[in-house]
Amino acid sequence: MSLDVEKIRKDFPILKIKIDGKPLIYLDSAATSQKPKKVINAISKYYKTYNANIHRGVYQIAEKATFEYEKSKKKVASFINADSIEEIVYTRNTTESINLVARTWAEQNIGKGDRILITEMEHHSNIVPWIDLVKRKGAILDYIKLNQNHDELDGNSVKEQMEKRPKLVAITHASNVLGTIVDVKSMAKTAHENGARILIDGAQSVPHMPVDVREIDADFYAFSGHKMLGPTGIGVLYAKKELLDYMPPMFGGGDMIKTVERFSYTPNDLPWKFEAGTANIEGGIALGVAVDYLKKIGMKNVRDHEKRLTNYALEKLSSVKHVKVYGLPVNRLDERGGVVAFSIDDIHPHDVASIFDTEGVAIRAGHHCAMPLVVEVLKQPALSRMSFYIYNNEEDVDKAIAAIEKVKNTFKINKTEVLA
Ligand SMILES: Cc1ncc(COP(=O)(O)O)c(C=O)c1O
Structure with missing residues (x-):
């Protein structure tokens, strides 16, 4: 149609x-999308009629704010076919989502001599966190090369690099420069066969095409709200629950805990364990409205x-x-x-x-x-x-x-x- x-x-x-x-x-x-009236109005409606902090107040507008914020996560989860909202962590953007993985999962799972595999067509947000990580850990950063025409990944390079058995493959779903769409489902299969986890940068894919994280079998999938009709300052990290369960929180503070004693604390349930402090409430709510808009089309x-x-x-x-x-x-x-x-x-x-x-x-x-x-x-x-x-x-x-x-x-x- x-x-x-x-x-x-x-x-x-x-x-x-x-x-x-x-x-x-x-x-x-590709830098940032424009916003429809519905998204703009959702932000102003929140501030005009139910501005309150979430997850704490028991009065009506606080309950409504919590309800609308959490509802948006359900919409996002269904949009990318995640299992449940437990797998949807709100961040500021794709960059923060990737850094979260680098600072938590990778911090625990990447050691000296381990390999991280990326490609020559990554955005800096999927390069710099790994440069820093390999320096911290004494690990190795490898690149899948582009073909001779410089317009897609080179099949031989994919094979050669995967055979080195990296611990993590971090790869863009669609290049923001070339537009090239990577067959991430097949990449995930190859990565898994070689014992690696796969992180996919979906900044240029989720806004523009159907994405099903379970069909792809992505371990981590990152994207930004502002490129898909939503506001700035809200992004998403999808990760398999089995991984999030064992990952330590990146930030400590309010909202990410269940209980705190003087010298210890119990982290909150998923996904809130990864969302410390007051959230971007209007951003989350408006992202849900953006998802509705895209779904309708x-x-x-x-x-x-x-x-x-x-x-x-x-x-x-x-x-x-x-x-x-x-x-x-x-x-x-x-x-x-x-x-x-x-x-x-x-x-x-x-x-x-x-x-x-x-x-x-x-x-x-x-x-x-x-x-x-x-x-x-x-x-x-x-x-x-x-x-x-x-x-x-x-x-x-x-x-x-x-x-x-x-x-x-x-x-x-x-x-x-x-x-x-
Ligand atoms: C492929 C790709 N990855 C990551 C990013 C970073 O997105 P953000 O600045 O929203 O974190 C962009 C932004 O242009 C991008 O195109």
């Missing part, structure tokens, strides 16, 4: 604003819509001279998400994005928090990137293509062509 994008766009107040008199064309949802429809737009963008870009597009080709759309990174000759992406901005088109420029991939593998100082979501349409892509022509005219590339 194709999405009624015109109807969806009406739900997003920000899409009505003008940038220097031009409509905002938002093509940076249907994640398969979200995915199909993004696939169509990516197809449209790749086809159009293929005939634009001086543009190089990164990632899998248009005939591999099943393995490619709605992220299109590109360069225009050697024009710096910051210049590209600034000229796009004069047309009201918001794109991301930089190393995309993936320096090993962008700088070391792709050998680029930075890249421009457009990324799509449910409120984007073909017209947005056309505006981006027109902005590319403006960049080329500004830098007189087109003129050089005529002279040559």
Whole structure:
């Protein structure tokens, strides 16, 4: 079913604003998504009508706040097909979810000489915690290489690295630079066969496609609310209960305990053992509303819509001279998400994005928090990137293509062509 994008766009107040008199064309949802009215209203409703702390008050608004917050966890659990809310830990974002695993499970289970396996296309949030951990523990960090085209993982490298029997495989589900979607189910199977646990970075997958953590057989799965129509400051760590049961809490304080004596304490039940202090209450509640919104559209429809737009963008870009597009080709759309990174000759992406901005088109420029991939593998100082979501349409892509022509005219590339 194709999405009624015109109807969806009406739900997003920000899409009505003008940038220097031009409509905002938002093509940076991989960085953060825009928010529908329902999500914005849920936050304001909480503050206006039942603002109270959770898990402690016995008065009515406190009970309502607790009820709504916990209800959101049920929605998130069902959205990714977790067994129960015991497996859903609220964090601030994907980064914190991954760090939680590095500071708790990995702290206990990774020792001197143990191996952690990641890939060359990870976001810094799935690299830096492991660099720190291997330094602390005297462990070894290995990388699965990309293939020669630099657009997907190299099968031989996967095999070779898995055979080294890492203790943990930490891998992105979808690259925020290349858009490449990894077959994480098969990765999980291979990791398990080789005795490893697997952590999946779902920052770019949960917002854009159906995800079933049990079908994948993920041990840990991390994602952010703000990339899936929810507010900033709320993220999720899914982990199998059998793992969470034995993991020590990361922070100590209120809410994460059952009882405290002078020199000891009993941790709370799951998942609260990992949620110390007053929670991001409105963030959790609003994330639940975001999940409702996405569920109503249907994640398969979200995915199909993004696939169509990516197809449209790749086809159009293929005939634009001086543009190089990164990632899998248009005939591999099943393995490619709605992220299109590109360069225009050697024009710096910051210049590209600034000229796009004069047309009201918001794109991301930089190393995309993936320096090993962008700088070391792709050998680029930075890249421009457009990324799509449910409120984007073909017209947005056309505006981006027109902005590319403006960049080329500004830098007189087109003129050089005529002279040559
Ligand atoms: C693949 C990937 N992983 C992790 C992150 C980090 O997300 P957050 O900043 O919400 O923690 C991002 C953000 O862009 C991402 O794209």
